Amino acid sequence: MTHILLVEDEVKLARFIELELNYEGYQVSIAYDGFTALMAAQKFHPDLVILDWMLPGASGLEICRRLRITDDKVPIILLTPQEEVGDSVALRKNRIPGLDAGANDYVIKPFSIEELLARVRTQLRCNQQEGTADILEFDDLILNRRTGEVYRGQRLVELTTQEFDLLEYLLIHPRQIITCDRILEEVWAYGFIGDANIIEVYIRYLCLKLEANNERRIVQTVRDVGYILDN
Template sequence: MRVLLIEDDPATADYLAKGLGEEGHVVDLARNGKDGLFLALNESFDVIVTDRMLPGPDGLTILRAIRASGIATPVLVLTALGEVDRKVEGLEAGADDYLAKPFAFAELRARIRALARRPAAQAEQHALVVGDLRMDLLRRVVARGGRAVELLPTEFRLLEYMMRHPGEVLTRTMLLEKVWDFSFDPTTNVVDVHVSRLRRKLEAGGEPPMIRTVRGAGYVLAAPEPARTEA
């Protein structure tokens, strides 16, 4: 199994790399966030193990970046921050498991094995589908009813987030935080502008609307209701 280990503490990094190597795994070691992110985005791994606190991009920034790129590789986050809210933050960012320091190597080994054993259908879920709208996360392409929908990177991220939450009311604040990584700014209309562009592209072939505005709340993406026929 090929494992990417991102850890900046020299003693911990060397200890874990040696232990995983002795277990028969091929270990790629990155000692900072920049190198770890580059490897995660450009190489193929069975499991990624990353420290949360890193120089350069931190572990959660790396995690969000690889998930935004459609990479579904299982990720185990290591941290000295064991509080429940920190764990929730990591899991919401896309982590598959969370392990607080200090830990026994045997527990790390067991968790890595558990992640690697996950059903292929779960580990390799590379597509999102809502109605006749399909997003291929690996190829980074979108189609509606077989028609290709050309999206800019930010539009792709926006649509991906909405497709991961079909039928849910997504507020502008939520979209700013999850798609743009901004705090709420009442003066910006960046969300409305991008949603408007996304709507036009999704309906360019004459298809019925999929994005609905909920006045005073936000937006909902859902499959159109079937057309009613007269009795």
């Protein structure tokens, strides 16, 4: 079971997040201050840390830096203080130090639990995929994650960043039906504002490029469900 360390000094909020994470199938340990968090991280070796910015004693930033010294792999999501929407200067002041301290992502208080859960899933998925080979292959299709090159046979296929990310995701999950909602959440990322039909548009662009020399179709549409990489 995936183990999450939640570091939050607001007891009611911590309990609420714990219950939601438990419902999603995660095991949760709670620390209410930085010192306890460091001890818990050393003891449990969690798969992910949710870390509040404001903590008694050492700040969340300091705890983040210390966690990075002992574990450079564990994903850390930082819960930042409440900020005024549209205050770009304040946003930059809070976000950049957090990332510099080693955080992988951040969620601004107050936040919806759906957003936090989506970011948890994304960070866990990204961490799992770090062990994936640099070269992803399917049929005559080759994607090099390190160089960003894609080949169909001997032909170099020029893709946009979004097309590359979409194809990479399909290659990581070959012969699996992937819903549009899942693509929006895990490729476009939570918070995407726009028409879900954008997925259909990008799939069409991707297929046109992959089949430019009349190659057979390997990105298939599953009507009213999603898409699948299959031959």
